[in-house]
Amino acid sequence: MITLVRRIAVVCALGAALAACGSPQTSRTGRPDPSASSKPTAAAPAEPASSRPPVLPPAAGGLTPVFSHGPRTGGKTVALTFDADMTADQGARAAAGEHFDNPELIATLRALKAPATVFMTGRWAEQYPDQARSIGGDPLFELANHSHSHYAFTADCYGLPAVSADRMRSDVEHAYEAFRKAGVEHAMPYFRFPGGCYDQRALRALSPLGVTAVQWDVVSGDAFATDADAVVRQVLDGVRPGSVVVMHCTRSAAPTTERVVRAVVPELRKRGYRLVKVSDLIGASTGRT
Template structure:
């Protein structure tokens, strides 16, 4: 999602002391209508064979929303607004655009191990929307995220090029629906190749920008497009308290918060998370992955 034109300016707030997380920072639903290229194919249910052995247990199929009219990709922005069941999903975009390889080679960091370490230390489940190019650049980190039950990994395109004409100055796919579909499929391939065994059948448009053409282009892939209802404002921000306050002011039951897992372009995110998490827990919120919110929403239809 990151683009310099998308920066959200918010007032500076007083920084709180950081928690003692040094050790942790050192380490770095309902049945889907279409499983999609990012979902795990459901295995046969466990059963006894004639020899008395048991087959492999079934892999639960991740929940998705039903396709929209005309096969349009369904769009999810938040879960149920039930005050009695206060859940919130923190999501992190692991952005890296296809043409940023030279910048990475020169030393710019598009990952954020300290942030992931903090989430682990605080035991916060989260959903990471990963570009295929990021997975290629950081395969060990992608693999670790994909195999850690605290997290789920979803698709943020391969190239991080815009699927619409004007999206915060991002390069575009020129409205080519074949390129759009191929870009999503290529991301799933790259994420799996990095060692993520079961990427979720969720897709976040670069910049969040989409229209009917792009929704139709990826509709056949069986994914649910995941947006958000709370913008963290961490892109290019340096004031961690300002980011935290923007999140805390916006969260409601069922909220999906968009933040970033990109050290160079979102340097305040890890510090902001250390304020956001205890405050929301104090308010009675429970942190969940996006799949739980989608499952709760789909079950109501």
């Protein structure tokens, strides 16, 4: 199993648009950008704390902490993140030829030497295990959890089916198990809520896993977009030092993203930004640089 805070082994066309969640209530910010259980195994031997991925400490009441951007001072850094979305019941569509992956996007990130964090559903990893293993094993990237089912963790989340409270933890654990079966050795202890929707009940349900919930402060608008230039402008207009940009790694639902990346990455660098991973921003926020 993967490494979490205590080395506990735990466990997309887009079904809906994404929006950011702004507080431990069901309120959300940003614009629309649109489960089976698995038991954890015994904990692996502890490794030195310095080699573990940085995470935020628990929030008040022991709730799962939420991260949306890094420090605004201390350097112009930005993290590009990509959601590899696929719901638990979209296998038939994939079998019929719909593409929930985007290998050209990953190839472009590699060609540009642009680090990124990919939030992947377990169902995506099951559909594309070779790609999941390749992304998870490439030091340019880090692979994090986007649930197994891509079902919502709150009610009324952009039309997504909802996972019940008693299955939230197992849904996340199931995704980590899917990563392990695909050959991903070091999935990160970061979790992104499907649709960006969460509340205190969801944060409480995931607290035993020791993950940090990762949101964003820049909505790219790439989901279902057909105008790549408009997405480029939205990203560049929104980026600030420490920003987390949300995009997608799903051809059928975000067909312009590869073109967006080809334009955004050179321009960000021209403006003095350094591209980093989410773990770098969290590390900077916690003093682990």
